[in-house]
Amino acid sequence: DTAVSQTPKYLVTQMGNDKSIKCEQNLGHDTMYWYKQDSKKFLKIMFSYNNKELIINETVPNRFSPKSPDKAHLNLHINSLELGDSAVYFCASSQAGTGVQPQHFGDGTRLSIL
């Protein structure tokens, strides 16, 4: 059983479009995250979220917004896609107590902007 699953695995779209990436975890974790990994493999935290608090990395454009319908899901909505948004986006989750527990990652969504 996949612990953290993301869909779609690949996403190719035109500049200016709006798209969503879905993430689900079946680990019963309280905290979920979104990361962006660029072509040089640099991994940057975008958001961390539990049912009490959303922490936003201040460098993330407000075109990106996380939406959590319930504790097991954290979707990522991106408006007005730009060329620079091309990257691999990873969802992750961990037990409560950010930083003390290991994070479990999905296999990523490869976003390509044409």
Add this chain to the structure above:
Amino acid sequence: SQQGEEDPQALSIQEGENATMNCSYKTSINNLQWYRQNSGRGLVHLILIRSNEREKHSGRLRVTLDTSKKSSSLLITASRAADTASYFCATLRGNQFYFGTGTSLTVIP
């Protein structure tokens, strides 16, 4: 801002040899974690070392932490072709995780 920096960026060794990669960071940390990323996959947690620990072992992995030098090392002993992957250190500052750019390890059979 980027917190961890792994060194070297790339490492190529023969199967059976040991692989050592290093991580340096800039500010005080609560703990440091090492992750592995196979090509096309997500990161997998390997080991966590707390700021009051100096060394930790897990199977063929040995991690050290020197908080005075703000550095950590990951040693993989008796490497196998399946160890080929990128390895990242992650540090916690406040309640945000910061990853380095990783060391790309190739183990030649």
